[in-house]
Amino acid sequence: MKKTELLSPAGNYEKLEMALAYGADAVYLGGKNFSMRSAADNFSPEEMRKAVDLAHTLGKQAFITVNIIARNKDIEEIIEEMRFINKINADAMIISDIGLINLAKKHAPGTRIHVSTQANILNKETARFFADLGVDRLILARELRLKEIKEIRSALPGNVEIEVFVHGSMCISYSGRCLLSNYMANRDGNRGECAQPCRWNYSLVEEKRPGEYYPIHEDERGSYVFNSKDLCMIEHIPELIGAGIDSFKIEGRMKSVFYAAMTTRSYRKAIDAYYSDNGGQVYNTQWLADLSKTSHRNYTTAFFFDDRPENAQIYNTNTYIRTHSFVGKVLQYDAETGLARIMQRNPLFDGEEVEVIQPKLEDFTQKVKNMTGTGGGQVLSTPHAQMIYYMKMKMPVEINAILMKKKSEES
Numbered sequence: 468m469k470k471t472e473l474l475s476p477a478g479n480y481e482k483l484e485m486a487l488a489y490g491a492d493a494v495y496l497g498g499k500n501f502s503m504r505s506a507a508d509n510f511s512p513e514e515m516r517k518a519v520d521l522a523h524t525l526g527k528q529a530f531i532t533v534n535i536i537a538r539n540k541d542i543e544e545i546i547e548e549m550r551f552i553n554k555i556n557a558d559a560m561i562i563s564d565i566g567l568i569n570l571a572k573k574h575a576p577g578t579r580i581h582v583s584t585q586a587n588i589l590n591k592e593t594a595r596f597f598a599d600l601g602v603d604r605l606i607l608a609r610e611l612r613l614k615e616i617k618e619i620r621s622a623l624p625g626n627v628e629i630e631v632f633v634h635g636s637m638c639i640s641y642s643g644r645c646l647l648s649n650y651m652a653n654r655d656g657n658r659g660e661c662a663q664p665c666r667w668n669y670s671l672v673e674e675k676r677p678g679e680y681y682p683i684h685e686d687e688r689g690s691y692v693f694n695s696k697d698l699c700m701i702e703h704i705p706e707l708i709g710a711g712i713d714s715f716k717i718e719g720r721m722k723s724v725f726y727a728a729m730t731t732r733s734y735r736k737a738i739d740a741y742y743s744d745n746g747g748q749v750y751n752t753q754w755l756a757d758l759s760k761t762s763h764r765n766y767t768t769a770f771f772f773d774d775r776p777e778n779a780q781i782y783n784t785n786t787y788i789r790t791h792s793f794v795g796k797v798l799q800y801d802a803e804t805g806l807a808r809i810m811q812r813n814p815l816f817d818g819e820e821v822e823v824i825q826p827k828l829e830d831f832t833q834k835v836k837n838m839t840g841t842g843g844g845q846v847l848s849t850p851h852a853q854m855i856y857y858m859k860m861k862m863p864v865e866i867n868a869i870l871m872k873k874k875s876e877e878s
Contacts, residue, residue, distance in 0.1 A: 478720035479508035490735030493528035528558040534583040579603040591622035604628040620711040628713035635718025637695035699766035725793035760791040795870035811849040824869040
């Protein structure tokens with residue numbers, strides 16, 4: 468049985484490293500110019516080369532996005548980008564524009580083509596159309612039911628893979644093809660510059676009463692009528708694998724290093740548990756508990772089981788749920804002394820309790836005490852961004868292990 472791929476987001480090089488360390492089979496990333504996530508840090512050409520090399524060294528894959536909806540002025544630069552992607556041996560290009568698929572075949576013949584979710588593949592005829600173009604993978608629209616995904620899978624030749632989003636933010640428009648951001652903020656969502664106006668709060672104005680605003684929902688701050696919950700399919704891995712999906716994709720190139728690690732690890736465990744149980748209905752509530760420690764909106768299964776899900780929207784707020792803080796990342800560990808070299812990511816104070824999350828070794832909790840700075844003196848807190856400090860660990864830790872603490876009620 469071919470194992471379903473786990474594909475994780477890499478908004479910058481550090482996120483890429485963490486996604487690979489925590490179990491991704493492949494990562495997707497974008498360059499500076501032609502990615503649908505222009506607000507992410509993204510990758511310079513040299514960083515792209517380095518990212519592909521690292522993935523290949525670890526036996527993993529790296530896919531590069533060229534998935535904006537292109538204009539005439541973009542074409543020559545996109546051709547150069549495609550040639551470069553081909554040269555550095557990236558495993559695939561993610562493309563939404565039909566014309567760019569032809570360009571990729573001509574200028575990057577050694578690179579596989581994945582059709583982006585921006586192409587809005589919602590039915591088997593559209594899927595067959597792209598398959599006939601000779602592409603290697605279809606990233607299906609997020610509006611499909613599981614039943615429809617199965618039908619598309621059965622309509623395709625076996626050499627054409629399908630990829631489906633299983634976790635992360637949802638879009639109010641069909642898989643991101645939206646003009647709202649361009650209209651309201653002069654930032655084109657179809658060119659990677661979405662301002663996410665679907666997360667803003669809205670009120671109703673009657674035509675003959677300008678300046679009088681009425682809440683659409685009874686909330687004095689307005690109504691978030693377009694605001695979707697986050698997708699989370701961690702409880703349904705057996706059904707998804709049974710549908711013949713080749714790759715599970717986690718959304719979130721603009722999200723944190725902490726998010727990249729924690730989401731990847733939870734889905735890695737769920738996928739591995741399925742195959743180790745020979746397709747059994749294994750589910751561990753800890754997977755969802757770990758996912759919920761990242762910044763997120765309330766979760767939904769979106770359209771997978773219902774094409775008109777009544778509980779998929781959040782009408783009273785656009786804020787995230789944040790229960791834990793990422794306070795440190797382990798850079799080195801001395802097994803003889805038990806001393807870890809840690810980079811600060813948020814303030815930590817002597818006497819607090821931290822949870823240590825690891826790529827492979829056992830997780831544990833411990834009280835913070837006897838932290839020391841780079842000069843050897845004791846420190847009682849870590850207030851400075853990315854400061855380096857040392858702490859003795861009660862159990863062995865790995866490089867890239869995460870230290871997190873529970874937020875207080877006041878924070």
